[in-house]
Amino acid sequence: MSTLSTGTTLNTGTTLNAAAVLKASDGHQARALRAFRATPFTYATLIVVSSILFVPFILLVSIALSSDATVNQNAFTIIPQEFHFENFVRVFTTDLPMGRFLVNSVIIATFSAVGQVLSSSLVGYAFARMRAPGKNVVFMIVLATMMIPAQITMIPQFILFKELGWVNTFLPLIIPNFFSNAFNIFLIRQFVSRLSGEIDEAGMIDGLGFFGIFRRITLPMMFPVLVAIGIFTLTASWGDFMGPLIYISDESKMPLALGVQYITSTGQALQAPPWNLVMVGSILLTLPMIAIYYLGQKYLYEMNITGGSAGVK
Amino acid sequence: MAQALAEPAGTPATRAPRARGRRPRLTKRRKQEARLFYLFISPWIIGFVVFLFGPMIASIYFSLTDWDSFTAPAFVGVANYIRLLTNDPIFWKSLGNTFYYAAVSVPLSMGIGLWLANLLNKRVRFRKLFRTVIYLPILVPIVATALIFKMVLAPTTGPLNRFLAVFGITGPAWLLDPNSVKPAIILLSVWGAGGATVLLLAAMKGIPTEFYEAAEIDGAGPIRQFWSITFPQVTPIIFFNLIMGLIGSFQVFAQVYILTQGGPNNASQMMVPLLFQEAFSFYHMGYASAISWMLFVAILMLTLIAFKTARKWVFYENEVAH
Numbered sequence: 001m002s003t004l005s006t007g008t009t010l011n012t013g014t015t016l017n018a019a020a021v022l023k024a025s026d027g028h029q030a031r032a033l034r035a036f037r038a039t040p041f042t043y044a045t046l047i048v049v050s051s052i053l054f055v056p057f058i059l060l061v062s063i064a065l066s067s068d069a070t071v072n073q074n075a076f077t078i079i080p081q082e083f084h085f086e087n088f089v090r091v092f093t094t095d096l097p098m099g100r101f102l103v104n105s106v107i108i109a110t111f112s113a114v115g116q117v118l119s120s121s122l123v124g125y126a127f128a129r130m131r132a133p134g135k136n137v138v139f140m141i142v143l144a145t146m147m148i149p150a151q152i153t154m155i156p157q158f159i160l161f162k163e164l165g166w167v168n169t170f171l172p173l174i175i176p177n178f179f180s181n182a183f184n185i186f187l188i189r190q191f192v193s194r195l196s197g198e199i200d201e202a203g204m205i206d207g208l209g210f211f212g213i214f215r216r217i218t219l220p221m222m223f224p225v226l227v228a229i230g231i232f233t234l235t236a237s238w239g240d241f242m243g244p245l246i247y248i249s250d251e252s253k254m255p256l257a258l259g260v261q262y263i264t265s266t267g268q269a270l271q272a273p274p275w276n277l278v279m280v281g282s283i284l285l286t287l288p289m290i291a292i293y294y295l296g297q298k299y300l301y302e303m304n305i306t307g308g309s310a311g312v313k
Numbered sequence: 314m315a316q317a318l319a320e321p322a323g324t325p326a327t328r329a330p331r332a333r334g335r336r337p338r339l340t341k342r343r344k345q346e347a348r349l350f351y352l353f354i355s356p357w358i359i360g361f362v363v364f365l366f367g368p369m370i371a372s373i374y375f376s377l378t379d380w381d382s383f384t385a386p387a388f389v390g391v392a393n394y395i396r397l398l399t400n401d402p403i404f405w406k407s408l409g410n411t412f413y414y415a416a417v418s419v420p421l422s423m424g425i426g427l428w429l430a431n432l433l434n435k436r437v438r439f440r441k442l443f444r445t446v447i448y449l450p451i452l453v454p455i456v457a458t459a460l461i462f463k464m465v466l467a468p469t470t471g472p473l474n475r476f477l478a479v480f481g482i483t484g485p486a487w488l489l490d491p492n493s494v495k496p497a498i499i500l501l502s503v504w505g506a507g508g509a510t511v512l513l514l515a516a517m518k519g520i521p522t523e524f525y526e527a528a529e530i531d532g533a534g535p536i537r538q539f540w541s542i543t544f545p546q547v548t549p550i551i552f553f554n555l556i557m558g559l560i561g562s563f564q565v566f567a568q569v570y571i572l573t574q575g576g577p578n579n580a581s582q583m584m585v586p587l588l589f590q591e592a593f594s595f596y597h598m599g600y601a602s603a604i605s606w607m608l609f610v611a612i613l614m615l616t617l618i619a620f621k622t623a624r625k626w627v628f629y630e631n632e633v634a635h
Contacts, residue, residue: 035529037436037535074470126354152606155598159382279464286452
């Protein structure tokens with residue numbers, strides 16, 4: 001085992017294991033020990049830090065609810081004092097293509113997540129359950145690819161997509177996800193390795209081939225890890241800024257993450273950007289991420305992948 | 314078959330002696346399984362060749378050329394690298410800025426994250442509420458974070474300088490001042506310190522209570538207990554976050570692009586924004602490719618150094634057990 005794989009092994013394993021522990025031992029009682037005694041100082045610190053961390057959120061809402069005149073004069077307050085809820089309607093009705101941005105983001109993120117779940121589950125399953133000469137070497141290469149920063153391939157990929165005529169379409173942002181990703185393959189391999197093989201065996205006796213076992217037996221059992229991968233891909237794709245910045249120049253094709261920023265940069269020549277509407281856009285960008293995390297956290301904690309069996313054997 | 318399915322990792326020990334010397338002949342069934350395996354992993358293989366390995370080779374070639382992506386590339390050998398290393402003060406400045414950013418923001422976020430995790434590990438009421446508020450900034454997409462911080466850091470109207478003014482301090486112009494622009498971008502990253510907190514807290518919950526009971530009997534105070542029990546036990550998580558944080562901070566892009574475009578006077582120029590500018594604003598594809606390889610080398614070196622030092626301070630339970 002190389003240094004690289006040792007590190008990946010132990011650390012990724014430990015982290016995911018930790019998430020499982022959080023679920024398992026959330027309610028311990030026997031801790032009247034001094035190390036766990038909460039003093040007034042503990043509370044004071046937590047309250048002050050939480051408040052400071054929360055200020056940007058309050059400011060975000062306050063500016064989003066301010067009138068045009070208020071933001072133009074920079075007269076907004078940190079605590080909201082005016083409540084122009086119509087700003088949330090205006091972003092969809094005025095000349096701002098915020099609705100278009102939102103739809104674009106949903107399309108790109110959904111297709112990316114579907115592609116990643118389909119391809120990574122197939123590849124991860126094969127690494128966990130099938131035997132072939134050279135498999136371990138290939139898996140080492142999979143792990144090693146995690147070391148390559150995306151910036152190395154950024155320019156050649158741009159040239160490739162330009163030659164294909166895909167610039168200014170969603171394809172460069174979606175299609176690579178249909179070819180799986182090393183980290184997701186690793187997660188699925190670990191997850192499937194821990195599942196009992198007895199059901200597979202039963203399936204094989206009943207005449208199922210590997211694809212049948214994958215589709216009928218393993219895929220349903222993989223549900224928690226697939227949700228986790230779906231969440232990772234959705235959030236990464238939804239928040240991605242550099243990808244759209246490179247590939248999308250047409251305003252009507254921009255996803256929200258790029259579109260919101262684009263509004264602030266185009267206003268400059270004629271007038272100050274409409275900061276209240278920009279902040280509404282930022283809220284629209286943020287809320288789905290909070291919702292997805294809230295709905296999916298159960299599955300994130302469910303993938304209790306232990307460190308013991310991780311890595312190349 | 315049952316044996317094989319129970320041991321998915323392959324190469325069971327029982328087969329090893331027979332395999333020595335000559336390659337074991339695959340049965341028809343095993344051959345079919347191997348073919349199917351490579352069919353199953355074909356999405357990865359295609360993706361690897363088309364989107365990673367091919368582009369990597371192309372990138373090495375591009376980095377040896379002078380190319381605007383419209384006309385034919387002109388081979389210039391290692392001239393791009395020589396110019397980067399000997400004759401490009403902006404590259405060195407952005408390399409220095411990136412180091413500065415990584416060296417301050419990663420340990421600072423980690424320290425705050427650890428400190429908060431230790432507080433939340435105590436028997437506090439409303440733990441879930443505190444944990445949620447501390448974690449919430451992580452869920453905000455980086456574009457939204459940058460846009461919010463543009464307002465937070467505004468010189469006269471921003472809440473930060475208004476807060477400082479309460480104490481009679483005139484805050485700096487943050488993003489507009491070369492001296493305060495890097496601390497401003499670091500501040501933005503520290504807002505997300507809660508990401509480490511959640512993982513560390515989970516790890517702290519897994520530490521056996523007996524350790525603390527024993528320490529209590531021995532008369533160790535809470536601070537001593539933290540450094541002698543809690544901290545060593547969570548070092549693997551700290552190490553993992555450190556590596557990820559270092560790699561991530563070297564690739565910082567969106568906040569710099571949105572907030573400062575590298576300015577003022579390149580005081581906040583960093584590796585990836587510089588690379589992006591060379592490639593997509595100036596169409597210096599060859600030069601930008603060379604920068605991407607310098608970035609790779611920088612990340613690789615930092616990761617290797619981190620792994621080398623890990624032996625000295627990262628504590629793995631299974632090393633003690635044997």
